[in-house]
Amino acid sequence: MWNRVKSFTFPYTNLVLILSALILFLSFFGVGLISSPESANTESINLWAKQLRLWFFITKILTAISVAGFIYSTLGFHFKTVRGDELKLKIHLDSLNIAFTTTLISFFILIFIFLNFAPSWLNYILLFLSIIGIITYLIASLLIKDKYS
Amino acid sequence: MKNKLKVLRAEKNISQEELANQVKVSRQTINAIEREKYDPSLLLGMKIAKYFNKQVEEIFFMNGENEKSR
Numbered sequence: 695m696w697n698r699v700k701s702f703t704f705p706y707t708n709l710v711l712i713l714s715a716l717i718l719f720l721s722f723f724g725v726g727l728i729s730s731p732e733s734a735n736t737e738s739i740n741l742w743a744k745q746l747r748l749w750f751f752i753t754k755i756l757t758a759i760s761v762a763g764f765i766y767s768t769l770g771f772h773f774k775t776v777r778g779d780e781l782k783l784k785i786h787l788d789s790l791n792i793a794f795t796t797t798l799i800s801f802f803i804l805i806f807i808f809l810n811f812a813p814s815w816l817n818y819i820l821l822f823l824s825i826i827g828i829i830t831y832l833i834a835s836l837l838i839k840d841k842y843s
Numbered sequence: 844m845k846n847k848l849k850v851l852r853a854e855k856n857i858s859q860e861e862l863a864n865q866v867k868v869s870r871q872t873i874n875a876i877e878r879e880k881y882d883p884s885l886l887l888g889m890k891i892a893k894y895f896n897k898q899v900e901e902i903f904f905m906n907g908e909n910e911k912s913r
């Protein structure tokens with residue numbers, strides 16, 4: 695099984711990633727299609743409830759497809775990086791190292807600041823950390839690429 | 844670590860791109876190795892040595908070592 699995964703080439707990873715993101719957000723846009731009941735009688739409320747249940751079922755299926763797509767593309771990118779050029783792998787690993795360390799330090803700093811000065815901002819700490827992580831990775835990869843060229 | 848990859852490549856009259864294709868890495872990797880900014884993995888070092896039909900230590904050597912003594 696593992697050998698089969700290791701020899702699989704993971705085609706269309708970029709396309710799958712884009713489609714998964716689109717499918718995930720499709721649920722947000724589609725919810726506007728279900729109109730609220732026109733009158734308060736039992737029949738129209740039942741009809742509306744049926745529509746809503748159907749919509750929830752569809753969104754669950756869409757989300758499952760989307761998550762499967764994200765897993766597929768993540769595995770694909772991972773194996774492509776590992777099997778690919780060794781300098782690119784080194785640049786990727788060095789950038790990840792810097793990004794992870796920066797994110798971890800930022801986590802402690804943000805926790806300290808938010809707990810003492812703005813506790814409600816703790817709700818958004820994951821958002822801040824992911825932005826910091828992505829930006830640091832991009833900057834680090836550019837700097838490290840420059841180092842080896 | 845130092846190497847004489849550039850000399851060997853010039854002797855064989857092949858481009859970085861051709862060598863990169865032979866050992867299945869990118870041209871940038873070969874360039875970084877030649878400029879001694881990147882030390883290749885053991886596997887890549889052995890692939891390069893095999894391509895030039897030489898021992899690994901004939902191509903790659905430590906900073907203090909004198910390549911002429913080989």
